[in-house]
Amino acid sequence: MNSTQQTARVGLFFLLGVALVWVTFQTLSDGKIFEERSHTLIAGFGDLKQLKTGDEVRLAGVKVGTVKTTRLAGRRAEAVLQVDPKIPIASDATASIVMSGLIGGNYIAIDMGTPGAPPLADGAEIKTLESPDLNTLMSDIGGLGKQLQESLGSFSKTLNGTGKDGGGIIQKLDKLVTENSARVDATMANLQEITSKVNRGEGTLGKLVNDPKLHDELLATVEEIKATATQAKEFVANAQTLMDQVKSGQGPLGTLVYDQKAADDIKASIANIRSVSDKLAKGQGTLGKLINDDSLYNSAQVTIKKVDRTLDGLSDSGPITAVGIVVNALF
Amino acid sequence: MKQLNSIVEGVGSVVQLLFRSASYAGSLPRQWARFIEQCYQIGYTTLPIVAILSFFIGTVLALEAGYAMEGFGAKEFIGSLVGLSMARELGPMMTSVLLAGRVGSAIAAELASMKVYQEIDALTTMNIPAAKILVLPRLAAVLVMMPVLIVIANIVGWFGGSVVARYVSTVGISPESYFAALRHYTKFKDVINGMEKAEVFGFVVVLVCCDIGLNTKGGPREIGAAVTRAVVVSLILILVLDYFVTKILM
Incomplete structure (x- = not known):
C-alpha cells in the first residue's frame, strides 16, 4: 500500500470519527455546548427525601430545568433549582417533590399557578408543598390495614358472637326467624290477600287504585x-x-277607629249614658222613680182596679155615659 | 524487594521516555508520514475488531440487563444502562484492552526486535533518538485515534443493545423506548468523559509498550517475553488507572 492511499484512509477514518462525535453530540445534547443561562429558584422543604443534584424540574410535567444543588438552611432543607429563563414561573406556583418511579427517582413538580400572576425573579423563593413519600404512604397504608383488620374482626364478632352472649346477630336473626316463622308466614299470607284484593278492586284502597x-x-x-x-x-x-x-x-x-273627634264624642256619650244609668239605679228622676219606686206601681194597680169597676158599672149605661163616669172616677 | 525495585525502575524508565519524547514534539510535523502510518496502524486497522467487540458488548449488556431488570419491571431502563455503561466505562476500557492486545503487542514486538537486532543502537549511533522517530509518532497517533475509536465503539455498542432489545423476546422493548431511555440518561459529557479515559489508557498503553520494547535485552527469545510483559503490564495499568481516572473525572 503506498503512502497516499494510507493517508487517504487515515483521513477518511478521522473524518468519520469527527462526524460521529458531532452526531453523538447533536443527539445527546441537542446541540448545546455550553449551559444556557438559567434562573435560579430556591425551594425550601422540611425533608428533601431522595431528591438529589441533577434531578429534573418539571412545570406541568414538562422538563424546564434541573436541581442544581441541595443544602441545609437552618432547620429546613433547600433545593436550588435551575430553570429555563424563557419559561416564566408564576409567583403563586407551588413546587413539590414527586416520585417518578418505584425505584426511587424523584423530581420537582411545579404547577402553573394562576393566570396573570407575575413571574418569579432570579433567585426568588418558590412556594412549596410537602407531599408524602413512599415510606410515609406505606406506613399510612399499614396503619389503615391494621384498622381495617380490627374493624373486620369487630364486625365478625358482632355477626358471629363470642359464644358467651348467646351468639351474634346472625344467630339471633336465625333464631328470630325460626321462632316466628309461623307468624311471618301468616303475615305474608295476609299481605298477599290484601294485595290480591287491591288488585281486584275490592275495598276502599282497591277502588281507589282501580x-x-x-x-x-x-x-x-x-x-x-x-x-x-x-x-x-x-x-x-x-x-x-x-x-x-x-x-x-x-x-x-275608619272614622270610628282613626278620628280623634269621633272618639271623644263617643267617650262623652258613654259618660252621659253612665251618668243616666247611675241616676236610674239610684232612683233619681222620673224614670228612676218609675223603675225603683213601688208606690207608683201600687197606685197604678189601684187605679186599674177602679177603672175595672167603673167599666163593669158602665156595661149597661152605654158608651156616652161611660165617658162621663170614667172622667168622674178619675178626677 | 526485587519485584518492587523492578516496578520502580519501570516507572522511572517510562517517565523518562515520556519526557524525552515530549522534548521532540516540535519535530512532529516533519514526521508526518510516520505519524500517518501509526494512525493507520492504531486507528484504521483496529476498527474492525473494535466494532465487532463493541457490538457484542452492547448485546450482552442489553441481554443481561433485560434478564436482571425484568424482575422488578424496569426493562424500559435498559437503554440507559447500555448507554451509560458503554459511554463511561466499557467503551473506553475494552477499546484500550484491544489496543493493548493488538497494537501494544505489535509495538512491543517491533521495538524489541529492533533492539535485539541492534537497529536501535544503529539509530543512536547515527544520532537519531528512538524516542523521536519511534515513540513520538505513536504517542501522537494514539491521542488522535482514540477518540475516533471510542465514538465508533459507543455507537456500535448502543446499536447492538438496540438489536437485542428489539429481537430478543425475553427483553422485548421497542427501539424507540430503548433509545429514548438512552438519550434521556446518557449525556454528551458522559461520552466526553469516556474519551478522556480512553486517551489516558491509550497513551499509557503505547508508552509502556514502547518502553518495554526499547528496554528488551538478550536474544530473540526475549522478544516474545517482552510482548507478553507489555500486554500484561498494559492490562494491569488499564484496570488500575481506570479506578483513579474515573474517580478524578467524577
Whole structure:
C-alpha cells in the first residue's frame, strides 16, 4: 500500500470519527455546548427525601430545568433549582417533590399557578408543598390495614358472637326467624290477600287504585277546591281593600277607629249614658222613680182596679155615659 | 524487594521516555508520514475488531440487563444502562484492552526486535533518538485515534443493545423506548468523559509498550517475553488507572 492511499484512509477514518462525535453530540445534547443561562429558584422543604443534584424540574410535567444543588438552611432543607429563563414561573406556583418511579427517582413538580400572576425573579423563593413519600404512604397504608383488620374482626364478632352472649346477630336473626316463622308466614299470607284484593278492586284502597270514577271525583273535588281558593283569594283582596280604607280613615269604621273627634264624642256619650244609668239605679228622676219606686206601681194597680169597676158599672149605661163616669172616677 | 525495585525502575524508565519524547514534539510535523502510518496502524486497522467487540458488548449488556431488570419491571431502563455503561466505562476500557492486545503487542514486538537486532543502537549511533522517530509518532497517533475509536465503539455498542432489545423476546422493548431511555440518561459529557479515559489508557498503553520494547535485552527469545510483559503490564495499568481516572473525572 503506498503512502497516499494510507493517508487517504487515515483521513477518511478521522473524518468519520469527527462526524460521529458531532452526531453523538447533536443527539445527546441537542446541540448545546455550553449551559444556557438559567434562573435560579430556591425551594425550601422540611425533608428533601431522595431528591438529589441533577434531578429534573418539571412545570406541568414538562422538563424546564434541573436541581442544581441541595443544602441545609437552618432547620429546613433547600433545593436550588435551575430553570429555563424563557419559561416564566408564576409567583403563586407551588413546587413539590414527586416520585417518578418505584425505584426511587424523584423530581420537582411545579404547577402553573394562576393566570396573570407575575413571574418569579432570579433567585426568588418558590412556594412549596410537602407531599408524602413512599415510606410515609406505606406506613399510612399499614396503619389503615391494621384498622381495617380490627374493624373486620369487630364486625365478625358482632355477626358471629363470642359464644358467651348467646351468639351474634346472625344467630339471633336465625333464631328470630325460626321462632316466628309461623307468624311471618301468616303475615305474608295476609299481605298477599290484601294485595290480591287491591288488585281486584275490592275495598276502599282497591277502588281507589282501580276505579276510574273515583279518579274523576277526585279531579272534580280538586277543581272545587281550586274555585274555593279563588273565592277566598277575592275575599282576602276585598278585606285588604277594606282594611286599607279603615287605615286611611275612610268610611264610618275608619272614622270610628282613626278620628280623634269621633272618639271623644263617643267617650262623652258613654259618660252621659253612665251618668243616666247611675241616676236610674239610684232612683233619681222620673224614670228612676218609675223603675225603683213601688208606690207608683201600687197606685197604678189601684187605679186599674177602679177603672175595672167603673167599666163593669158602665156595661149597661152605654158608651156616652161611660165617658162621663170614667172622667168622674178619675178626677 | 526485587519485584518492587523492578516496578520502580519501570516507572522511572517510562517517565523518562515520556519526557524525552515530549522534548521532540516540535519535530512532529516533519514526521508526518510516520505519524500517518501509526494512525493507520492504531486507528484504521483496529476498527474492525473494535466494532465487532463493541457490538457484542452492547448485546450482552442489553441481554443481561433485560434478564436482571425484568424482575422488578424496569426493562424500559435498559437503554440507559447500555448507554451509560458503554459511554463511561466499557467503551473506553475494552477499546484500550484491544489496543493493548493488538497494537501494544505489535509495538512491543517491533521495538524489541529492533533492539535485539541492534537497529536501535544503529539509530543512536547515527544520532537519531528512538524516542523521536519511534515513540513520538505513536504517542501522537494514539491521542488522535482514540477518540475516533471510542465514538465508533459507543455507537456500535448502543446499536447492538438496540438489536437485542428489539429481537430478543425475553427483553422485548421497542427501539424507540430503548433509545429514548438512552438519550434521556446518557449525556454528551458522559461520552466526553469516556474519551478522556480512553486517551489516558491509550497513551499509557503505547508508552509502556514502547518502553518495554526499547528496554528488551538478550536474544530473540526475549522478544516474545517482552510482548507478553507489555500486554500484561498494559492490562494491569488499564484496570488500575481506570479506578483513579474515573474517580478524578467524577
